[in-house]
Amino acid sequence: MSKSALITGVTGQDGSYLAELLLAKGYTVHGLVRRSSSFNTERIDHIYQGPQEANRSLVLHHADLSDGVALVNLLRDLQPDEVYNLGAQSHVRVSFDAPLYTGDVTGLGALRLLEAVRASGISTRVYQASSSEMFGAAPPPQNESTPFHPRSPYGCAKVFGYWSTVNYREAYGMFAVNGILFNHESPRRGETFVTRKITRAVARIQAGLQDRLYLGNLDAVRDWGYAPEYVDAMWRMLQRDEPDDYVVATGEPATVRQFVETAFAHAGLEWAEYVRYDPKYERPSEVDALIGDASKAHDLLGWKASVKVEELARIMVDADIQHVSDQLAGATVRIDR
Ligand code: NAP
Ligand code: G4F
Numbered sequence: 001m002s003k004s005a006l007i008t009g010v011t012g013q014d015g016s017y018l019a020e021l022l023l024a025k026g027y028t029v030h031g032l033v034r035r036s037s038s039f040n041t042e043r044i045d046h047i048y049q050g051p052q053e054a055n056r057s058l059v060l061h062h063a064d065l066s067d068g069v070a071l072v073n074l075l076r077d078l079q080p081d082e083v084y085n086l087g088a089q090s091h092v093r094v095s096f097d098a099p100l101y102t103g104d105v106t107g108l109g110a111l112r113l114l115e116a117v118r119a120s121g122i123s124t125r126v127y128q129a130s131s132s133e134m135f136g137a138a139p140p141p142q143n144e145s146t147p148f149h150p151r152s153p154y155g156c157a158k159v160f161g162y163w164s165t166v167n168y169r170e171a172y173g174m175f176a177v178n179g180i181l182f183n184h185e186s187p188r189r190g191e192t193f194v195t196r197k198i199t200r201a202v203a204r205i206q207a208g209l210q211d212r213l214y215l216g217n218l219d220a221v222r223d224w225g226y227a228p229e230y231v232d233a234m235w236r237m238l239q240r241d242e243p244d245d246y247v248v249a250t251g252e253p254a255t256v257r258q259f260v261e262t263a264f265a266h267a268g269l270e271w272a273e274y275v276r277y278d279p280k281y282e283r284p285s286e287v288d289a290l291i292g293d294a295s296k297a298h299d300l301l302g303w304k305a306s307v308k309v310e311e312l313a314r315i316m317v318d319a320d321i322q323h324v325s326d327q328l329a330g331a332t333v334r335i336d337r
Helices: 013-024 042-047 068-078 092-097 099-119 153-172 194-206 227-238 256-266 295-301 309-329
Strands: 004-008 028-033 058-062 082-085 125-131 176-181 213-215 246-248 275-277
Touching (some): 092 099, 092 153, 099 125, 099 153, 125 227, 194 213, 227 295, 246 295, 256 309
Parallel strands (some): 004 082, 125 176, 176 246, 213 275
């Protein structure tokens, strides 16, 4: 019997890579999709299987992390072997503008899902997408023992989801784990996160479609890895004999400025000619430096990042240049570019 999994956030960056990984492993994958007034499945269009197809291995279901009853019904019907909770309002800057919504979906949403697993009486393993943003002001390097000091409504919501997951493990013996993932990016990264905003601008500037890139704090330090490698770590956590929590990171720091320099230089452009400061992109409270120590994931999961920040920037610039070129040529742009 092949395994089955439910992924919340299947239409997001990580959800799309995880769905591909699980399908390749022979899973039946169920994806939770929230209702939208326009198509929101672009990242999974290349693996989409229509409702009329026989023996589908990817099945999408409409539901929402704000609707606990829908989650109970879905879990009771599907009884998946594994649940990956990747759904969230995941933008840190936006969480200052929409703090209660972020708390509801990103924080309470995690608890609703855990409670839905418990209430539906099924035996399933749960992965919670926790975040290095929970460390916030705690000085680097950060590992599983570093105390949390969140600096945004998003970070606070993720801390709630983290402890809810630990609590359901301790209180009910649930196989529930936290992956504390540091920033991870790819050509499928949302266009308003800083790396993708930069690589997309590089491609558009090179093509003559844009002449300025406005950014906020260039001094922030992040530990940027490659998303397809990070979803593999999620899967490994759920294959262990015992549930536990793991930091997933490259361990290599870079400033936003360094990412900018690498991305522009890869396209033969001088970044200072195009990049301008706009305070609009500053946060009321910033996370200055995130640098992860993923020794535990290395030792117990056999996981290690191989793509580091400079290669990552080049992968993303190349993909965005191809994307712009396809758009200009009027070609159908596929997401598996
Ligand atoms: P993402 O691209 O922003 O995807 C978020 C997903 O959540 C999308 O599928 C989105 O649907 C869905 N979603 C939003 N609100 C929802 C709701 N009310 N109900 C159900 N689904 C909802 O995020 P990502 O980068 O893939 O990250 C995946 C998870 O890991 C998130 O929980 C994020 O907070 C966490 N995380 C990410 C990173 C990182 O660096 N990428 C690091 C640590 C933790 P739409 O497509 O319709 O918007
Ligand atoms: O790309 P960012 O928006 O990512 P951030 O805030 O680190 O959050 C991401 O990583 C978290 C893991 O630690 C995830 F949990 C979360 O869901 C998300 O995926 O910003 C990175 C840095 C920040 O310091 C920000 O102030 O870039 C700085 N920055 C400078 N100018 C900018 C900009 N960020 C954005 N989004 N846009 C700018 O124009």
